[in-house]
Amino acid sequence: MNWEPWSGCYKVSDGCTYCYYYGPYSKRCGQNMVEKRSDFYKPLLKTPDGAYRIRGGKTVATCFATDFFISEADEWRKEAWAMIKERPDLDFLILTKRIDRFLVSLPSDWGAGYDNVNIGCSVENQTLADYRLPLFLSYPIKRRFVACSPLLGPLDLASYLGGIDHVTVSGETGREARLCSYEWILAIRDQCLKAGITFWFKSTGSLFMRDGLVQRVNPCRQGALARELDISILKEKKLF
Numbered sequence: 001m002n003w004e005p006w007s008g009c010y011k012v013s014d015g016c017t018y019c020y021y022y023g024p025y026s027k028r029c030g031q032n033m034v035e036k037r038s039d040f041y042k043p044l045l046k047t048p049d050g051a052y053r054i055r056g057g058k059t060v061a062t063c064f065a066t067d068f069f070i071s072e073a074d075e076w077r078k079e080a081w082a083m084i085k086e087r088p089d090l091d092f093l094i095l096t097k098r099i100d101r102f103l104v105s106l107p108s109d110w111g112a113g114y115d116n117v118n119i120g121c122s123v124e125n126q127t128l129a130d131y132r133l134p135l136f137l138s139y140p141i142k143r144r145f146v147a148c149s150p151l152l153g154p155l156d157l158a159s160y161l162g163g164i165d166h167v168t169v170s171g172e173t174g175r176e177a178r179l180c181s182y183e184w185i186l187a188i189r190d191q192c193l194k195a196g197i198t199f200w201f202k203s204t205g206s207l208f209m210r211d212g213l214v215q216r217v218n219p220c221r222q223g224a225l226a227r228e229l230d231i232s233i234l235k236e237k238k239l240f
């Protein structure tokens with residue numbers, strides 16, 4: 001289940017270079033225009049009999065087509081936090097490339113973190129991992145995951161995984177996608193195994209190298225091929 005309270009974004013890091021906002025979406029909807037969306041109040045919408053439209057127990061992935069911590073949404077975010085708090089029966093997944101705006105974006109009653117919020121820090125290469133992950137680990141967050149997405153190079157995350165619950169890896173998608181090597185993915189998987197945390201190989205990306213061979217992978221095959229390789233380490237229900 002997705003919830004996009006606002007839309008629009010602009011580049012902040014290496015992984016943004018071929019973001020789909022700079023492709024077909026930006027041509028249709030306007031590049032960089034950050035706007036509140038009509039389904040802003042989606043978590044609180046009710047059916048005629050008074051039940052929430054989004055039933056309890058669901059995972060709600062938010063801002064996958066923008067960034068929850070983008071500065072243009074500072075005012076709207078206060079209401080978004082209030083809605084998140086009002087639905088403790090839902091798990092909210094917030095993935096960001098702007099983790100350095102986390103502290104200035106919190107509601108006043110955040111304390112050690114809301115139980116129903118799972119924050120994901122996106123890292124694409126070692127430079128960004130070394131910048132973002134120490135910040136991420138220093139913040140008051142109850143549940144943390146790392147998304148290596150799009151993975152653009154080998155990553156050594158070992159020293160950061162102590163405070164992390166889960167790691168997800170995806171290659172880059174699109175006509176101009178940069179290469180993603182299976183060796184990099186296996187190395188991250190080993191680091192997760194040693195740290196005793198879950199790992200999900202979500203997608204190969206469009207340009208995937210394995211055993212020295214580079215292949216172009218159709219977008220609709222990228223997740224399936226990752227599944228077929230069967231290297232994910234998942235416990236219980238899939239949250240990510």
Ligand code: SF4
Nearest residue numbers: 009010011016019097
């Ligand atoms: S932060 Fe995400 S949505 Fe925004 S430009 Fe970068 S990749 Fe695109």
